Amino acid sequence: MTTSAANPQPRAYLSRRYRLSASHRLHSDTFTADQNRTAYGKCNNPHGHGHNYIVEVTVGGPVDAATGMVCDLGQLDAFAQTNLLDRFDAMNLNTLDIFRSVVPTTENLTIEVHRIFERFPGAKLTRIRIEETSNNSFEYSA
């Protein structure tokens, strides 16, 4: 297998799904108690609730001629372990620094996770998609 400039490698996208379980409470300090209840309904329960989130990370790029891969999956998994799972899995999202002044909706979680994987050195991030439940999912691309 050889690569040459005259024969560019096709561009493909690789997606990996990670699972994390976390609790959160949707509450904005800029709203009154009534406004919070109206805006967030049962998600405003003061004691919080939780989800089994599925985080789908998509990276894209030329398929390496030597490996046949867009990125080293081991490197992506290790990055996800350190920067996603170790930080978010089995946590209360509201207690994390990033959600001190930002409501931990799945929209905001998706944007934060996108920010994290933009720093992945092994391949270019294309999209983050998070399933909060099997009925709700959120996508963010830069």
Add this chain to the structure above:
Amino acid sequence: MILLTRKAEFSSAHFYWNDAWSPEENQRVFGKCANRNGHGHNYTLEVTVAGEVDPVSGFVVDLKELKAILEREVISVYDHRHLNLEVPEFTTRIPTTENIAISIWQRLDGRIPHAKLHRVRVYEMPDLFADYYGEP
């Protein structure tokens, strides 16, 4: 324009190996996937085609026909086969999920009447999949 997706499954064996490298280098890069005896997966293929709805039939493509094309061009060649040893394109191309998606695109492109191939998605397992849109 409408996008239509048809799913199919195949179960195949493969291993990852680059002949240009030493066994140690193959082991370092591909880990347990470099086991020369191979291992296998239940792959799920999703083929998405794009086209206009035929005013008479109400179809973009005839799904029976699309199913038959997938069977003939892909499933009958890949299913219950060792990809490295029995499928021609993988004698020169490592059968990674990315390369399987590209190879399936090349097998199907231009062979689906009345519709344009839009995306080939191959799941190696439910939490790992590759997409190819025909980008060079």
